[in-house]
Amino acid sequence: MPSIVKTLRVVADPNRLRILLLLRAEELSVAELQEVLTMGQSTISTHLAQLRQAGLVEDRRTGKSNLYRPAARSSPLDEILAKAAAEIPEAQADQAAMRLVLKKRQDRMRTFFDSVAGRLGKDYVPGKSWKSLAEALLRLMPPMVIADLGAGEGSSALLLSQRAVRVIAVDTSAKMIEVARDQALRAGVQNVEYRLGDIEEIPIDSSTVDLAFFSQSLHHALHPARAIAEAHRILAPGGRILILDLAKHRFEEARELYADEWLGFTESELESMLEKAGFHNIQTSIVHKEPETPQFQTLLAVADKASH
Numbered sequence: 001m002p003s004i005v006k007t008l009r010v011v012a013d014p015n016r017l018r019i020l021l022l023l024r025a026e027e028l029s030v031a032e033l034q035e036v037l038t039m040g041q042s043t044i045s046t047h048l049a050q051l052r053q054a055g056l057v058e059d060r061r062t063g064k065s066n067l068y069r070p071a072a073r074s075s076p077l078d079e080i081l082a083k084a085a086a087e088i089p090e091a092q093a094d095q096a097a098m099r100l101v102l103k104k105r106q107d108r109m110r111t112f113f114d115s116v117a118g119r120l121g122k123d124y125v126p127g128k129s130w131k132s133l134a135e136a137l138l139r140l141m142p143p144m145v146i147a148d149l150g151a152g153e154g155s156s157a158l159l160l161s162q163r164a165v166r167v168i169a170v171d172t173s174a175k176m177i178e179v180a181r182d183q184a185l186r187a188g189v190q191n192v193e194y195r196l197g198d199i200e201e202i203p204i205d206s207s208t209v210d211l212a213f214f215s216q217s218l219h220h221a222l223h224p225a226r227a228i229a230e231a232h233r234i235l236a237p238g239g240r241i242l243i244l245d246l247a248k249h250r251f252e253e254a255r256e257l258y259a260d261e262w263l264g265f266t267e268s269e270l271e272s273m274l275e276k277a278g279f280h281n282i283q284t285s286i287v288h289k290e291p292e293t294p295q296f297q298t299l300l301a302v303a304d305k306a307s308h
Contacts, residue, residue: 056070
């Protein structure tokens, strides 16, 4: 148990309070904190080291850097931090600067998908296989309104459109949407609607779709739990969520090669996120394992929204 006196001494510094306020809202790297606070890297690192020693922050490795976050969601310091937010002049500007930094993080991922639009299906995409997709399709209940979330070039949307009343394909990349629309036009498909948007803020009205479908898109979300909660919001009572994604792996190069934010998920992690979002009848299973190194595995999860 960290010393109360030591903890109070550490948080007495206004700059360390600014860091704690930022980390309460979002996991951030040293470079991102440096950009928000306009301080030197050594200064930020020193502050973080003192906060870690006091047991106030922790970090997790992601690619070539570490992301920092509060050591506990609930803390006796919460009330102090809430008051500090109103008393520190820079706090409001810090939050605005952080939003810009996070937008840059998302833009880097969007740039990757813009760069491969038109050829993604010809290149290798980890976890995307016809076997796993077929496993998912067997569990669909037509006819229905389907939201294809993180639709990419729209291959799944076109396949789903054969039995769906309507498919709403959502993707954050304008280039991907453009390619998908062209493919649908050439195929003569008229029941697919393409919308530009983030899967964490889905541009679909609440309670209007029967199936929310994530196919190898959830590990690109900054906050997968938010995306799942959004899926719950747009589903009509009795609707179903279906997730195809990578099972947890250690292939760190995927972050650079495929703009992956997360290295897959365990079955228990998906089950926990689905349960917290309000889903029930949760089922998860590994439906495919690739023979080639690094032997990615595809994880399937399905769950239902309550009918009332």
